[in-house]
Amino acid sequence: MDRKILSLRMERQCFLKKADEDEYLRLYRDTQPGQNVYWNGFGQPPTLSFRAAFDDIAYNRGRQLKRELIKGRFSGGNLGWIVPEDMELFLALYRKPLGKAKEIQLRLLELIEREGPLTIRQMKEATGLLVKEITPVLHRLQEAFLVYEDQYDGEWDRGWYPFGEMFPSVNPEHFSRLEALKIVLQRFAYRLVWFNTAMARSFYKIPEREIRQAIGELSAEGVLTALGSGYVLRSDAALLGSYQPKTMHFVYAVHRSDFLFKTQEHDLLEMARKLTEGLPYDHEPLQFLLIDGEFRGAAVGHFRNGPYDLLDVVCDLPDAQSRREEILEAVSAVNFGRKPQRFMGEPVE
Numbered sequence: 140m141d142r143k144i145l146s147l148r149m150e151r152q153c154f155l156k157k158a159d160e161d162e163y164l165r166l167y168r169d170t171q172p173g174q175n176v177y178w179n180g181f182g183q184p185p186t187l188s189f190r191a192a193f194d195d196i197a198y199n200r201g202r203q204l205k206r207e208l209i210k211g212r213f214s215g216g217n218l219g220w221i222v223p224e225d226m227e228l229f230l231a232l233y234r235k236p237l238g239k240a241k242e243i244q245l246r247l248l249e250l251i252e253r254e255g256p257l258t259i260r261q262m263k264e265a266t267g268l269l270v271k272e273i274t275p276v277l278h279r280l281q282e283a284f285l286v287y288e289d290q291y292d293g294e295w296d297r298g299w300y301p302f303g304e305m306f307p308s309v310n311p312e313h314f315s316r317l318e319a320l321k322i323v324l325q326r327f328a329y330r331l332v333w334f335n336t337a338m339a340r341s342f343y344k345i346p347e348r349e350i351r352q353a354i355g356e357l358s359a360e361g362v363l364t365a366l367g368s369g370y371v372l373r374s375d376a377a378l379l380g381s382y383q384p385k386t387m388h389f390v391y392a393v394h395r396s397d398f399l400f401k402t403q404e405h406d407l408l409e410m411a412r413k414l415t416e417g418l419p420y421d422h423e424p425l426q427f428l429l430i431d432g433e434f435r436g437a438a439v440g441h442f443r444n445g446p447y448d449l450l451d452v453v454c455d456l457p458d459a460q461s462r463r464e465e466i467l468e469a470v471s472a473v474n475f476g477r478k479p480q481r482f483m484g485e486p487v488e
Contacts, residue, residue, distance in 0.1 A: 143382050148332045148432065149432045176394050216235075231314035234282070241276075251300070332371060332375055407427055421439075421450055425449070426470065428454060439451050467482060
């Protein structure tokens with residue numbers, strides 16, 4: 140990719156200059172829904188790894204406690220965290236109405252509306268239903284924005300409220316889905332500088348035809364303009380002409396819920412498949428290597444509760460050996476100080 144685009148993207152992602160609190164809040168807003176660390180982050184606040192000039196997990200824990208970050212089921216029904224002032228925006232993007240509700244859905248919804256907030260344990264006691272019966276129903280009601288799970292801390296037993304009780308001022312009809320998509324795509328474009336429809340679909344989990352419609356309107360309005368096979372903000376098209384790319388020399392091992400990974404997931408999993416083809420040991424990609432602004436490899440092995448099996452590092456850099464120690468250090472930094480067993484197939488002493 141063009142070095143100007145990569146450099147400006149890394150600036151806007153705050154990899155070149157770590158974000159202070161003000162910039163972090165802007166970055167977080169533009170990259171919503173936020174997620175915690177892939178696989179091992181249950182109960183933790185969301186994080187924008189490597190981007191903040193402070194401990195953003197602790198910072199976001201404080202935001203959760205003050206309900207400045209709120210939980211929901213958004214892209215693809217996945218859990219995520221948004222700022223409350225954007226609830227109408229993400230409701231418009233992701234609400235899945237119940238349609239013809241099932242008896243068990245109505246039963247739990249009426250119980251929560253009558254007696255909530257209730258924990259799952261309390262619902263079990265009140266209805267005689269099993270936890271495994273209750274949980275998927277709550278998730279479906281969550282997707283319909285009819286109930287809200289109040290996870291303001293890391294505890295397991297959380298209260299479920301009627302959505303309207305927690306958010307009485309939210310107007311479900313404030314935005315159409317197209318209007319909401321046009322807003323988030325402008326944020327997306329700013330933080331990535333250049334994007335294509337596949338990247339937007341990968342992150343937002345919205346059909347590509349809808350993304351194309353939104354891009355078409357934004358282009359007609361003079362907000363976006365085509366550049367190669369993708370799009371940039373028109374203001375950035377002018378900026379890139381005189382922009383001087385910054386020197387980039389860094390390695391980060393990025394987890395699989397990270398914003399940058401999720402925007403390129405479709406390509407990165409295929410890259411990892413090609414780099415690990417034929418390996419005789421477990422080689423599921425654990426983290427992806429962001430090297431000088433581009434994803435160039437992965438730490439692979441096997442996910443476990445607790446420390447992962449770090450079996451190898453694969454990379455497509457032509458000079459991978461010259462960056463060996465940097466890469467090993469980056470992988471070790473996100474794996475409790477542990478090094479992988481191999482680097483490019485060769486044992487690590």
